[in-house]
Amino acid sequence: MTEDRQPRPVVRNISDLARLAGVSTGTVSRALAGKSLVNAKTRERIEALAREHGFRPNQMASGLRRQKTGVIGVVIPLGHDSRQQVSDGFFMTLLGHLADELTREGYDLMLRRVVPETDADWLDRFIGSGMIDGVIVIGQSDQYDRIEDVAEGYLPMVVWGNHTEGQRHCVVGTDNRLGGRLAAERLAAAGARRLVFLGDTGAIEFAARFAGAQDVAARLGLPPIIALPTHLSPDRASAEIAGHIAQHAGQIDGIFAATDTLAALCLTELRRQGIAAPGTIKLVGFDDLPIARQTVPPLTTVRQDIAAGARGLVELLLRRLAGETTESLVLPPELVIRETA
Known part of the structure; x- marks a missing residue:
């Protein structure tokens, strides 16, 4: 009688390796980069799993740097309000300006609306899909930690949101x-x-x-x-x-x-x-x-100067696609007095 064997897990990207190791994608990224923030035991276990499954350190990031799809991914995470619609006036205004800016730079736009509650790996899977050259995230929602983890090992990403001192991910947004x-x-x-x-x-x-x-x-x-x-x-x-x-x-x-x-x-x-x-x-x-x-x-x-924000998002993303590490851009708000106050 032959013994039943479980199929060997397939490790295609950093997200698969993180699931197998039982840690976050950021921890895997830091471990494979040799960062001291990951304790030695965890780093050794992740490195051993990577070798066992033929996963080369940074293979996802280097693959993405080589590819040229001509497409920029734009993703809207709705962790705080899963019923919010992309037709919301703010989203439509920003998306319109982004489409103009990306078209001017020779890129197409691929839009995704995600509900993180039912798609925990929403960002990892998108950037590892091979369909985009870089990603713009519209809104941090309640996904700050997930975005921070990915930013540790993935350069061509810019986020519309609120800037916090010391954060890793690059943000464009209003004060x-x-x-x-x-x-x-x-x-x-x-x-x-x-x-x-x-x-x-x-x-x-x-x-x-x-x-x-x-x-x-x-x-x-x-x-x-x-x-x-x-x-x-x-x-x-x-x-x-x-x-x-x-x-x-x-x-x-x-x-x-x-x-x-x-x-x-x-x-x-x-x-x-x-x-x-x-x-x-x-x-x-x-x-x-x-x-x-x-x-x-x-x-x-x-x-909020949404048009200037869209220009900033695209400009910073293009610089990051070229391998540059960029600072965040915080735009000044302006009071517009009409009749309700």
């Missing part, structure tokens, strides 16, 4: 904390004293905006700003905003919405509940999307 300060200062200047924040502070960029607004409330001696968790998916946001306003009406006089999309939905609900804006409640959004000029009344907001 979100300063933007939050601008929003709260405007609400206070317009006479608002009891403020709330609409948004999910579990998302890194939103957390920074909320923190900036809290800085201002503390400095001016205002009550702490109340964070009202609000999804960005349209099937949830409207109902959540309706509930927030109904619960807090009469107790607040200022709302800082994490995005213009949420602010526009908020205006609709204020009108439905018979609450005047800016008469009773002042409102400030964030992004300065085209919708901000089209609401009734027009929306006061904090502007």
Whole structure:
């Protein structure tokens, strides 16, 4: 009788090796690069598995450097709100500018929307697919650690998001904390004293905006700003905003919405509940999307220079494709005063 044998695991890329070793892709990358951050025992085990399965150190990265597909991958991870749609106004505006910039540089764009909860290796598989020359990640969501791990061993990646001192991955984005300060200062200047924040502070960029607004409330001696968790998916946001306003009406006089999309939905609900804006409640959004000029009344907001951000993402990615290590680019926000505050 022959003994049943389990099939030998196939190790095609760094993600496969990480699964086999029971560690993160970043740990494998650091171990194969001989980094001292990985303890000797773990490094020896990873090196032995790599030899056993014929995986050469850095073979994925070197292969990607050699290939020329003419395609840049753009991926949107939705870990904090799996129902959010790519048709969101911010995504569509940034994607439009990215498409223009990449086309100008002779590249095509491949778009992926991923839900990390059901696809833990979303980034490793994308960059190891052989279909792209480099990748732009739109938003850190709740995937900061995953992005950091990949950045350790993969150079041609740039992320739209919030910059944190000491991080490994290269970011292009707005100074979100300063933007939050601008929003709260405007609400206070317009006479608002009891403020709330609409948004999910579990998302890194939103957390920074909320923190900036809290800085201002503390400095001016205002009550702490109340964070009202609000999804960005349209099937949830409207109902959540309706509930927030109904619960807090009469107790607040200022709302800082994490995005213009949420602010526009908020205006609709204020009108439905018979609450005047800016008469009773002042409102400030964030992004300065085209919708901000089209609401009734027009929306006061904090502007992100999305076009400049797209140019920065592509420029830094091209430099990294050429083998250069680049610094992050943090863009200044700008307060745009209209009629809601």
